Amino acid sequence: xxxxxxxxxxxxxxxxxxxxxxxxxxxxxxVMKLIxxxxxxxxxxxAFIGFVFLGTLSWGSYFGPALAIGLTAILVAGSxxxxxxxxxxxxxxxxxxxxxxxxxxxxxxxxIFLQNVIMVVWGAQYRAFNASLLPTVVWRIFGxxxxxxxxxxxxTAVIIMxxxxxxxxxxxxxxxxxxxxxxxxxxxxxxxxxSRVIALVFVIGPALGGLAGxxxxxxxxxxxxxxxxxxxxxxxxxxxxxxxxxxxGAMLGGLLLGLLETLADAYVSGAWKDALAFVxxxxxxxxxxxxxxxxxxxxxx
Amino acid sequence: MLILSLAGVTKTFGGxxxxxxxxxxxxxxxxxxxxxxxxxxxxxVFNIIxxxxxxxxxxxxxxxxxxxxLRPHRIVALGIARTFQTIRLFPRLTxxxxxxxxxxxxxxxxxxxxxxxxxxxxxxxxLVLQRAMSELEFVGLAEVWxxxxxxxxxxxxxxxxxxxxxxxxxxxxxxxxPAGGMNEQETAxxxxxxxxxxxxxxxxxxxxxxxxxxxxxxxxxLVMENGSLIAQGTPREVRxxxxxxxxxxxxxxD
Numbered sequence: 001x002x003x004x005x006x007x008x009x010x011x012x013x014x015x016x017x018x019x020x021x022x023x024x025x026x027x028x029x030x031v032m033k034l035i036x037x038x039x040x041x042x043x044x045x046x047a048f049i050g051f052v053f054l055g056t057l058s059w060g061s062y063f064g065p066a067l068a069i070g071l072t073a074i075l076v077a078g079s080x081x082x083x084x085x086x087x088x089x090x091x092x093x094x095x096x097x098x099x100x101x102x103x104x105x106x107x108x109x110x111x112i113f114l115q116n117v118i119m120v121v122w123g124a125q126y127r128a129f130n131a132s133l134l135p136t137v138v139w140r141i142f143g144x145x146x147x148x149x150x151x152x153x154x155x156t157a158v159i160i161m162x163x164x165x166x167x168x169x170x171x172x173x174x175x176x177x178x179x180x181x182x183x184x185x186x187x188x189x190x191x192x193x194x195s196r197v198i199a200l201v202f203v204i205g206p207a208l209g210g211l212a213g214x215x216x217x218x219x220x221x222x223x224x225x226x227x228x229x230x231x232x233x234x235x236x237x238x239x240x241x242x243x244x245x246x247x248x249g250a251m252l253g254g255l256l257l258g259l260l261e262t263l264a265d266a267y268v269s270g271a272w273k274d275a276l277a278f279v280x281x282x283x284x285x286x287x288x289x290x291x292x293x294x295x296x297x298x299x300x301x
Numbered sequence: 302m303l304i305l306s307l308a309g310v311t312k313t314f315g316g317x318x319x320x321x322x323x324x325x326x327x328x329x330x331x332x333x334x335x336x337x338x339x340x341x342x343x344x345x346v347f348n349i350i351x352x353x354x355x356x357x358x359x360x361x362x363x364x365x366x367x368x369x370x371l372r373p374h375r376i377v378a379l380g381i382a383r384t385f386q387t388i389r390l391f392p393r394l395t396x397x398x399x400x401x402x403x404x405x406x407x408x409x410x411x412x413x414x415x416x417x418x419x420x421x422x423x424x425x426x427x428l429v430l431q432r433a434m435s436e437l438e439f440v441g442l443a444e445v446w447x448x449x450x451x452x453x454x455x456x457x458x459x460x461x462x463x464x465x466x467x468x469x470x471x472x473x474x475x476x477x478x479p480a481g482g483m484n485e486q487e488t489a490x491x492x493x494x495x496x497x498x499x500x501x502x503x504x505x506x507x508x509x510x511x512x513x514x515x516x517x518x519x520x521x522x523l524v525m526e527n528g529s530l531i532a533q534g535t536p537r538e539v540r541x542x543x544x545x546x547x548x549x550x551x552x553x554x555d
Contacts, residue, residue, distance in 0.1 A: 172405055172426065179391050179402040186389040189351055190403045191377035191469050 005144050007266045008259065013150050013219070015258020016157035020212040021235030022242070022250035023164060024205030030181040030245035031201050034100070037107035038087055039209055040232020041114035046080045046210025047223040048122050051129060054217070060133045068133070069218070076214045077207040084206025087114075088199060119225040126224050129217045153215045160211060161251050164204070168247055177201065181245065230274075234261075237281040243291020252293070303362075304329040304504050305350070305473055310359035312345055319345040321528035322359065327473070327521075332495060332505045334515040334536075337525035338548065343508045344386060346525070347475050351383050352376040364472065382471035384462040386478045386508070392451030396442060396461055399450045400433040403468030436464040440494060456487040463494065467503075474498060476507040480514050492518050516540065524548070 021043055028036045050072050053059050059068040091110040095103045137148040168174035179187040180197040188194050216231070217223050238257045242249025257277060264276040284291070305327040312320040320342045327333050335343050348354040350361055352373040361368040368376055382403070391399050437443040440460040445453065450461055459479060466474055479495070480488045488511065495518055499505055509515050515522060516536040524532040524539060526548045532539055539545055 172401065172429065175394075175398055175401055176405050178394060178398075179405075182391045182393060183389055185353065186385070186391070187402065188373040189353065189377060189383055190405065190465060191374050192402065192405050193372075193374045 002143060003266070005142070007262050009144065009146060009150065011259035011262035012255060013154045013258070014262060015238075015255035016154050016161075017212050017215055017219075017254075018231075018235050018238045018257050019161060019251045019254025020157050020215070021209050021231060022238040022254045023161065023247065024209040025236055025239040026242070026244055026247060026250040027177075027201045027205045029239070030247075031177065031184075031198055032092070034092065034103050035107065035236070036087075036092075036202075036205070037104070037232075038091070038110040038114055039205065040228030040235070041111050041118065042080050042084055042087070042206040042228075043209040043213040043216075043231055043235075044118055044223070044225060044228035045083055045114065046076045046213030047217045047227065048118055048127075048213075048225075049076045049079050049210070050214035050217045051122070051127055051223060054133060055127060055129050058130050060130050065134050073211060073214060076210045080210025080213075081203040081207040083114075083210075084202045085199060087206075088202035092202075115226060115228065122225060124225060126222045128222045133218060149219060153219045156215060157212070160208060164208070165247065165251075173200070234277060237277055240281055241284050241292060243293050246291060246293060249291050249293050253291070256292075302329050303327065304364055305506070306362045307346070307350070308360045308362070310346070310349055310356045310361065312342075312349060312354060312356050318528050320349065320356070323525070323528070323530050324359075325523055325530055325533070327504060327506060329504050330499065330502060331520040332499050332507070332518055334519035334522040335506065335508050335525065336510075336512075336515055336522060337531075340527075341525040342528040343525055344477060347383060347477055347506075347508065350376075350475065351381060377469050377471075380470070380472035381475065382466035382469040382473075383475035384459070384466050384477060384479065386481065388455075388458050388462060390450040390458055390462060390465070393449060395447055396437065396450050396453070397433055397446040399461060399465050400436055400468045401429065403436075403465040404429045404433055433468055436467050439467065439497070440464040456483050459483065459487075459491075460494070463498075467498070471503060473504045473506065476505065476509075478508055478510065480509055480511045488514060 021039070024039045024042070025036060028034060028039070053072040053075060054068060059072065062068070063071065087110055091106045092103055095106055134149045134152060138145050139148075140146075168177060176187070176192045177197050177200065179190065179192055180194050184194050187197075212231075213223075213228075216227070234257060235254065238253035239250045240253070241256060242251070242253030257280065260280060261273050261277055265273045268276065303326045307323055307325050310320055310323045311318070323342075323346060335346065337343055345354060349356050350368070352368065352371055352375070355370060359369075363379060363381060366379065368379070371379075391402065394402070434443060434446065437446055440463055442457060442461055442464060445457070450458065453461060463474075463476070463479070476495070480491055483491060492514065495505055495507070507519070519536060521533065522536050522539040523530060524542075524545050531548060532542045532545045534542070
């Protein structure tokens with residue numbers, strides 16, 4: 001039983017990272033009906049920019065862990081947002097009126113390009129974050145050991161997701177995003193600048209993905225130029241499980257996928273973990289392509 | 302004073318001439334009807350005025366400004382709003398959120414203010430909420446503000462579209478078949494509503510097939526056939542114009 005609860009905690013931590021990345025896929029899909037295949041690479045980029053400040057420059061030893069992580073998070077979110085904006089300008093905007101397949105091919109090309117840029121800049125080997133960034137505190141909660149770093153990753157992800165949810169549902173700009181996701185033409189004629197909404201979605205999504213990359217770097221301590229491929233695929237799976245285009249769905253899908261994976265790892269076999277995650281993807285696509293949330297909740301965005 | 306004028310506006314789709322050199326003017330403060338048989342090019346004219354379709358030739362002037370080639374959301378910001386022939390609400394959003402989406406272009410706060418929830422932005426949001434509710438009261442839908450728009454009865458959805466368009470604070474409101482699919486009672490209410498909109502100093506331009514409606518509500522009527530304007534004048538003049546009778550009221554109706 002104790003083992004089981006420990007797995008649940010592991011699962012929620014990994015799942016919250018998947019959820020954060022999944023939000024980027026789901027928001028872009030909601031407004032543009034396009035899968036941004038380069039999103040996983042923006043996640044990797046976030047991890048490497050975090051590595052520059054926390055690893056290479058070891059800001060942690062100058063500013064202390066809290067300030068160092070805070071500053072790095074702002075820089076990571078800012079630069080991945082900028083990269084996302086640039087990506088939209090170069091790879092997607094010129095194709096907005098062409099065939100949807102063209103945008104998909106462009107997305108795949110952008111993904112390969114970004115992955116190789118990261119490899120050329122930072123090398124193909126694994127890079128290690130500053131391991132002693134966060135003190136190795138471990139609490140015992142209900143007989144379970146919970147480490148600080150795990151709690152930090154989970155809570156940070158949850159706070160970011162709640163802020164996004166409030167932004168989308170409680171502000172006029174969020175309403176403009178929801179309106180554009182339902183009917184771009186009608187939104188335009190109500191005075192919504194749809195180009196600006198698309199640009200905004202390509203800033204928020206990459207920023208969230210970049211922050212997820214930073215969290216993964218801090219959590220696992222090491223990163224690699226092609227880590228975005230697997231994380232991207234998993235997060236895409238999470239977005240589909242929750243119903244692509246659906247923001248609460250992406251959050252739920254991420255957490256569920258994280259749980260499924262860690263439980264499979266613990267009780268079936270580590271070798272089957274990824275296979276089972278993709279079995280989940282295929283089953284959802286076959287049996288419930290709109291996602292697991294019931295129709296009423298499953299509003300797009 | 303002319304609030305809107307079109308000069309030689311032409312639009313072809315493939316080989317089909319939808320609008321052929323139409324020139325027209327709309328006086329401020331009037332209710333103007335645009336009528337004509339199906340396929341005459343009426344909706345295309347509306348699409349050109351609102352920027353959804355770019356004309357091949359000709360110019361559109363609104364309050365002395367050239368609108369030609371402006372993008373739709375810019376035209377809305379200048380003061381032209383519309384409803385659609387087939388209802389295009391955001392069905393999954395609430396009635397209130399639909400109207401609020403129309404207020405969007407009158408907001409000044411940017412992304413940062415919105416994210417940080419600055420006091421100026423909160424005040425703005427509160428004012429906008431009041432405006433949206435007053436538009437709902439104006440069309441008589443205030444009680445159902447929290448329902449999803451898609452759950453409303455057909456006539457109510459039409460009125461909600463009008464409220465949403467009014468929320469953009471237009472000087473010119475364009476209604477594409479507002480009475481379409483309405484019963485007699487709803488149509489009678491709509492006539493009152495259109496008159497009250499005009500009383501707010503909003504010029505109204507409408508396409509409508511219900512001739513009783515057009516003849517009773519409009520100050521002026523424009524008649525189109527095959528992409529061209531064939532007649533214009535008061536309802537009485539238009540009704541007795543032989544070309545109109547031949548083209549449109551051909552069966553000796555009325």
